[in-house]
Structures are given as C-alpha cells and as structure tokens.
Amino acid sequence: MRSAFEIIAAIIVALAAMFMLPRILELFALINATVYVSMAVLALSLALVWGFGGILCFGQAAFFGLGGYAYAVAAINFADTTLAVPVALAVPALVAAALGYVMFFGRISDVYMGAITLTLTLILFNFVNSTAGDQWRIGAAPLGGFNGIPATPPLNFPGDPGNPLPPETIFLVAVFALLLCYILAKLTLRSRFGRICVAIRENERRAELLGYDVRFYKLGIFTLGAAMAGLAGMLFANCVFVSPTMFSLFYSGQIIIWVMVGGLGTLIGPVIGAILLNLLTTWAGTLPDINPSLILGVVLVLAVLMVPKGVLPSLTGGLGRLRPGSGAR
Amino acid sequence: MTPLLATEHLTMRFGGVVAVDDVSFTVNAGELRCLIGPNGAGKSTLFKCLTGQLRPSAGRILWRGRDITGWDSFAIARLGIGIKTQVPSLFDGLSVLESVRLALRRETRERARIQAMATLDRLGIADLALRQVALLAHGQRQLVEFAMVVAPEPEIIILDEPTAGMSAEETARAARLIRELNAQHAIIVVEHDMKFIRAIAKTVTVLHQGRVLIEDDVERVLADRRVHDVYLGKAVAPQQQVTV
Ligand SMILES: Nc1ncnc2c1ncn2[C@@H]1O[C@H](COP(=O)(O)OP(=O)(O)OP(=O)(O)O)[C@@H](O)[C@H]1O
Numbered sequence A: 001m002r003s004a005f006e007i008i009a010a011i012i013v014a015l016a017a018m019f020m021l022p023r024i025l026e027l028f029a030l031i032n033a034t035v036y037v038s039m040a041v042l043a044l045s046l047a048l049v050w051g052f053g054g055i056l057c058f059g060q061a062a063f064f065g066l067g068g069y070a071y072a073v074a075a076i077n078f079a080d081t082t083l084a085v086p087v088a089l090a091v092p093a094l095v096a097a098a099l100g101y102v103m104f105f106g107r108i109s110d111v112y113m114g115a116i117t118l119t120l121t122l123i124l125f126n127f128v129n130s131t132a133g134d135q136w137r138i139g140a141a142p143l144g145g146f147n148g149i150p151a152t153p154p155l156n157f158p159g160d161p162g163n164p165l166p167p168e169t170i171f172l173v174a175v176f177a178l179l180l181c182y183i184l185a186k187l188t189l190r191s192r193f194g195r196i197c198v199a200i201r202e203n204e205r206r207a208e209l210l211g212y213d214v215r216f217y218k219l220g221i222f223t224l225g226a227a228m229a230g231l232a233g234m235l236f237a238n239c240v241f242v243s244p245t246m247f248s249l250f251y252s253g254q255i256i257i258w259v260m261v262g263g264l265g266t267l268i269g270p271v272i273g274a275i276l277l278n279l280l281t282t283w284a285g286t287l288p289d290i291n292p293s294l295i296l297g298v299v300l301v302l303a304v305l306m307v308p309k310g311v312l313p314s315l316t317g318g319l320g321r322l323r324p325g326s327g328a329r
Numbered sequence B: 001m002t003p004l005l006a007t008e009h010l011t012m013r014f015g016g017v018v019a020v021d022d023v024s025f026t027v028n029a030g031e032l033r034c035l036i037g038p039n040g041a042g043k044s045t046l047f048k049c050l051t052g053q054l055r056p057s058a059g060r061i062l063w064r065g066r067d068i069t070g071w072d073s074f075a076i077a078r079l080g081i082g083i084k085t086q087v088p089s090l091f092d093g094l095s096v097l098e099s100v101r102l103a104l105r106r107e108t109r110e111r112a113r114i115q116a117m118a119t120l121d122r123l124g125i126a127d128l129a130l131r132q133v134a135l136l137a138h139g140q141r142q143l144v145e146f147a148m149v150v151a152p153e154p155e156i157i158i159l160d161e162p163t164a165g166m167s168a169e170e171t172a173r174a175a176r177l178i179r180e181l182n183a184q185h186a187i188i189v190v191e192h193d194m195k196f197i198r199a200i201a202k203t204v205t206v207l208h209q210g211r212v213l214i215e216d217d218v219e220r221v222l223a224d225r226r227v228h229d230v231y232l233g234k235a236v237a238p239q240q241q242v243t244v
C-alpha cells in the first residue's frame, strides 16, 4: 500500500516536472536540469547497491563512464542511437557481472571490495585519458583521450537516425528514465529477490545459515546497479558529451556524498540529495572566490555530524514513524 | 543404521589453539543430544564446523553417510540443518514476521506468512510480529531466532545456549518446546543449566578442552566425578567459569 502510494507520488512529481520545467526554464537551464536528472539516476543506482545491497561500491562512476562511452561509441558506429541505448546498459552490466563474480564468489572481504571498485575507476580514468591520437578508435569512433568524444550524438527518434531529439525532449526522456528506474527499484525491493538482498545486508551470516546463497544475490543487485549507472551515463552523454572526467574520483566521491546526505537505505533520499547538492554546487560556482568542492565537503561534514542517518530518514523519523520491515522510501 | 550426522576425527586449530581435537561423535535421527562443557571447551567451534562457518583443519563431517566437509553454509542449511547461534544472529532492521518469513525459504509468500505466524504463535510471541527485531529485549530476541530456526522444520536443530538471557518463564517454555520439537527433529543443544539438562536430556556428551570427555546417559554423566571436576575447575588450568 505504502509503496503504491509512493510510486503514485513519484509519478505525479515526474509529470509535473515534465510539464512545467520545459516551460519555465531557458534552454541552458533545462540542459543543466537534464544533467541533474542523470546524476539522480546515478545516485539511485548507488542507493540500491549500497543502501539495500550493503555493498559499498567506490566505483559507481566507472559504470557511469562505461555507460556513457559505450553509448557514444555504439551510436557513432551504428550511426543511429536506437541500439546504442541497450549497449549503454549492457556494457557496464557485463563488466559488473564479471567483476562481481570474482569479488563475491571469491568471497573477498568488504574492505577489499571498496578498494577493487575504486581501482577499477582509476584504471579506466587513466586508460581513457591516454587514448588520445588516431590509433585509439573503436570502429568509427575515436576515443579522444582527455578530450573525450565531443561528437557524441544525441538520441534520435527510435529507428530514425536523421531525426535527433531536441534538448527539451531529451529532458523528458531523462525524467521518464529516472521515474522508471525508481519504480523498478521499488518493485525490486518488494520482490523476493529484493527482500533477500535486504536480509543479507542486515546479516549475511544469518542469511547463509537459512540456506541463501548470498553471492548470487549480491552479484544480482551489483549488476542491476551497474546497468542503472550506465543508463545515467547515457543520459549524461546526451547533455554534454563523454569525457574521462566521468570516471574521475570527483564523481566517485560525489555519488557517495549524495547517498549519504540523502539517506542511506532510502531510494528517494539520494535522488533528492543528488539534485539539491548539484544545485548547491552550481550556485556556489557562481560565487566569487569559493570552491564548490569545499561547500560540498562542508555539507557532508555537517550532514554526518548532525543527521548521521541522512536527511530524509531523520525528517521522516522526526515525524515519529517507526518503520519495521524492509520497505523502502 | 547410518547416523543422521557424524563427525570423524574432527579437528579445528586456530594457530596453536586446538579448539576441537579429534572429535568423533554421531547423532541419530530423532535424537535429543545435550552437549555440555566448560567455557572454551570447543562447543561453539564444533557447531561452526558442522554448519560450514569454519572449515575444519582435519577430519570429516558426514550427513547420512555423505561427506559434507568443506561445504558452504547455505548448502549445508539446505540439507536441513538449522542452527541457533550462541550470539543471536538476527536481521536487526527487519520486523519479527519478516525475519521468520525469510526463514521459510521454500514457501510461497502467502504460505510463508501463515506458517511464520503459526511459528510465532507456538513460541508465544505472535504479539511481537510487527515489532522491529533490534528493539526487542534479549530474551525476546532469543525467541525470534528460535522461531527462524524452527520454522522451516529442519531435520536437525542445533541450539547453542538457547536460554541464555531468558526469564525463568521463557526458559520453561523453551524446555517444553524443545521436547515437543524432538518428536519430529533431531536436536543438539548446548546448555550450562543442569536443571534444564535434566529436564530434557537423554544422552549427554561432555566436551573438555576440545575433546570428548564422556558420553553417556544423563544421570550417569551428571554423577560422574570428572564432569564435576571439569565444571568446578579442579584438575584444570584456571579458566573463566562464567556462563554467558
Ligand atoms: N576464531 C577464533 N580464533 C582463535 N581462537 C578461537 C576462535 N574461536 C574460538 N577460539 C578458541 O577456541 C576455544 C573454544 O572456543 P568455543 O567458543 O568453541 O568454546 P565454547 O565451548 O563454545 O565456550 P562457551 O561456553 O564460552 O561458549 C577457545 O579457547 C577459544 O578462545
């Protein structure tokens, strides 16, 4: 019931944003808004993996970047973006599945898992940065080194490459994608699979002793999160273009901050966190002599000190609601 | 008859400490076995080996004659071995009902809910169904874990100090329940409370410094001098005697 209500609320908010924002925002601001929505999808992906799967992944930016690059390379090679979208989901999902298989079936401890995912990000960052020059190309797509791929094509109408979507429509697509991801995450958490993931987060040993093969569930949610991060990368690529910064530590760190500030163990919290913190850093960027990263750091420290559970759980908890069970906001 | 569960020369070393030392013991289907022994005797370590939480350094574990040494915990659990660990192992963030439903791994959603409620009822904690596990008192938490172990009706139930932290009333109920469960399940239970052991046990195995000291009928074991010495700390290097 509760879930149904939250899904309906999310649909209403999304529809309102889709209807209102293109009318009131100028083009530049709307493109920025699309970037924020892509970040929200990225935050949602980590909210799922970390907040519900209990897997602290420092490498969510790796899947974000892989999704973006996979999209750009596929779209350039196919000269059509229709199939590039599934590629943008599949490539990070496959990489996550392979990496997750090694980590979870090798029973690598949590600390090393953080280190491994972080290392993956660093390796990709350095690798992509070093792909300047004409010899680095995949089919027709030059990787472009630190310049990225400025020729990243925007989405076209499915099956109609001559007809690229205008930025207004891409904004609608992005909001719709965020809504779908949210609903998918909600439904996943209500499903048997999701409930078992939450149980594993609560107590891995107990889950094993009840007969659950935890490796399988962790691999599942890790891979799902990577596909979602890939989708975020694809959306991002549509507003800007793909470049190695997508793999940077700056993003890896930011995603974690969005989730922590928004509220670990919630879905909507990190989404709101991502959007608000992006607004904040953008606004801070317009101030003279202030480094936006500094502001972000201050927000994190304040959040951790004052609302350790994250802003959203503290707000809803403040309303006196006791919430047993695994339900997710 | 092949025993339900057997160990052959089972040994578990931690560096220089031999926590379980060449233990060979068997439990038959339908049996109720008490395992006793002073602190540090190796009881919990033995259970961790039996349930795949530890890989034994040497020896074998047999389930109905089949070698299951080194199997993963979840695979062993699926054979029908349920364990209530010494330190309660629970899903703190979940509700009591959800926890027990999760224990009913093979049931459909609706049947799991019904069976979970039935188990909670049987343990007298149906009123706690919607409470969050983390917020319960220690004795109640014990009962919740009990419910999670019992609900899927495992063939053998291992209980590592199940009544620790329970009130007298809860303990009496647990003793009744263990006897009742024994009609359908084999049970191995670790206890320090001699009254409790007298109330439920038939055969008692005494573990001491990782080895089986004696295994016999309950009255004979409790009358045995060596058992008294071990429990009272005579003839033994000074060890902590507190029961947790
Ligand atoms: N992971 C471990 N590493 C090193 N030593 C261990 C480990 N686990 C247990 N031990 C040691 O093995 C011995 C047996 O411990 P165990 O917990 O099995 O005893 P027990 O019979 O369950 O005692 P208690 O009645 O206190 O629960 C002890 O000396 C303990 O210190």
Ligand SMILES: [Mg+2]
Pocket: B043, B044, B045, B086, B160
């Ligand atoms: Mg013990």
